[in-house]
Amino acid sequence: MRLLLTTSQGIEDLAGAEVRSLLDRIGVPFRVEEKPLGVEGRVSAEIGEAFYTDEKGRRRRMSIPTYLNERSRLLHRVIVEIASERFEGIGNEEPEVALRRIEDFVASLPVERFIKVSESFAVRSFRKGEHRITSVDVAKTVGKAIFERMERFGKPRVNLDHPAVIFRAELINEVFFIGIDTTGDSSLHKRPWRVYDHPAHLKASIANALIELAEPDGGSFTDPFCGSGTIPIELALRGYPGRVICLEKYRKHLRGAEMNAFAAGVHEGIEFILGDATRLSEYVDRVDFAVSNLPYGLKIGRKRAIPKLYMDFFGELAKVLEKRGVFITTEKREIERAITENGFKIKHHRLIGHGGLMVHTYVIG
Numbered sequence: 002m003r004l005l006l007t008t009s010q011g012i013e014d015l016a017g018a019e020v021r022s023l024l025d026r027i028g029v030p031f032r033v034e035e036k037p038l039g040v041e042g043r044v045s046a047e048i049g050e051a052f053y054t055d056e057k058g059r060r061r062r063m064s065i066p067t068y069l070n071e072r073s074r075l076l077h078r079v080i081v082e083i084a085s086e087r088f089e090g091i092g093n094e095e096p097e098v099a100l101r102r103i104e105d106f107v108a109s110l111p112v113e114r115f116i117k118v119s120e121s122f123a124v125r126s127f128r129k130g131e132h133r134i135t136s137v138d139v140a141k142t143v144g145k146a147i148f149e150r151m152e153r154f155g156k157p158r159v160n161l162d163h164p165a166v167i168f169r170a171e172l173i174n175e176v177f178f179i180g181i182d183t184t185g186d187s188s189l190h191k192r193p194w195r196v197y198d199h200p201a202h203l204k205a206s207i208a209n210a211l212i213e214l215a216e217p218d219g220g221s222f223t224d225p226f227c228g229s230g231t232i233p234i235e236l237a238l239r240g241y242p243g244r245v246i247c248l249e250k251y252r253k254h255l256r257g258a259e260m261n262a263f264a265a266g267v268h269e270g271i272e273f274i275l276g277d278a279t280r281l282s283e284y285v286d287r288v289d290f291a292v293s294n295l296p297y298g299l300k301i302g303r304k305r306a307i308p309k310l311y312m313d314f315f316g317e318l319a320k321v322l323e324k325r326g327v328f329i330t331t332e333k334r335e336i337e338r339a340i341t342e343n344g345f346k347i348k349h350h351r352l353i354g355h356g357g358l359m360v361h362t363y364v365i366g
């Protein structure tokens with residue numbers, strides 16, 4: 002079986018490492034490739050069969066997509082790949098020509114191996130890059146090709162609202178993927194514990210990527226701009242044995258973080274502090290790890306406050322941080338100045354796709 006796994010751009014290596022470690026645990030043969038066909042935000046996995054013994058001692062085939070949907074912290078979707086293809090030049094083609102190519106390709110695929118004719122289906126699509134066709138065009142064209150092929154086997158049923166089977170068609174630049182989306186309509190990064198929706202919350206998958214980059218070893222850990230608590234909650238959900246501190250300046254968000262932590266069942270494992278990160282040393286004498294997505298200057302008024310906020314915060318962090326910090330922001334110049342002028346070294350930098358932007362991520366020590 003070949004899986005197409007989706008995640009955020011810039012964390013494919015971390016998602017790939019997670020998938021390898023999950024597959025290692027169940028002793029199944031596999032080959033994982035990051036950015037298949039050069040596509041960012043995608044990981045593919047060629048996986049052999051895995052079995053388990055049920056309570057009656059019977060040998061049963063294990064569903065790897067179910068296993069990954071349940072266990073992964075960094076993936077967004079688990080798609081059973083039917084096919085992938087590079088359509089050279091599709092970006093410049095007339096809409097009818099581009100759609101005809103997609104339709105002919107899908108019509109040639111044995112989709113009947115992945116769905117029973119009695120099962121209802123829908124096609125969801127995703128498109129990224131320069132094209133003269135829309136994602137709606139792609140969904141309609143792929144849906145038509147599947148419907149016509151399935152008519153050979155009976156009377157196909159389309160149900161756009163509650164389909165039994167979801168086909169996912171992706172056109173990313175020149176690469177086309179099609180498969181069965183086993184995750185469903187809600188991406189895995191939308192965690193069920195999020196009962197309080199912070200306006201600038203971090204995707205849980207990226208929170209986990211930042212945690213991986215920090216490599217916390219059980220020592221004390223803080224997110225000093227914790228907002229709705231995404232990073233501390235995701236860390237606590239891993240069963241983190243150390244002290245976890247969620248610091249936030251605004252009561253409304255801190256209450257939201259507590260509500261989220263209750264919903265996640267990890268409220269007991271996190272200390273919630275209402276406070277100002279630019280006075281961090283008033284709340285903690287020392288901390289081993291600090292991981293945060295910093296306030297960005299997206300609003301004009303806030304933008305002016307950013308250089309001083311960052312300078313004051315990293316000045317405080319220098320007083321208490323023992324091991325490593327990981328920070329994510331759009332404000333490259335301001336954070337780099339604040340990091341270096343406060344005596345920290347940038348150990349690693351990468352760009353991560355978040356909310357339509359590529360945001361700068363730093364590991365410092």
Ligand SMILES: C[S@@+](CC[C@H](N)C(=O)[O-])C[C@H]1O[C@@H](n2cnc3c(N)ncnc32)[C@H](O)[C@@H]1O
Pocket residue numbers: 199201202203204225226227228229230231232248249250251254276277278279293294295296297
């Ligand atoms: C980008 S948001 C963090 C979102 C969080 N990671 C989440 O997933 O919900 C930045 C947060 O920093 C808070 N903040 C701004 N200035 C602060 C300060 N001086 N001290 C502590 N928190 C502050 C904001 O209220 C906001 O909740």
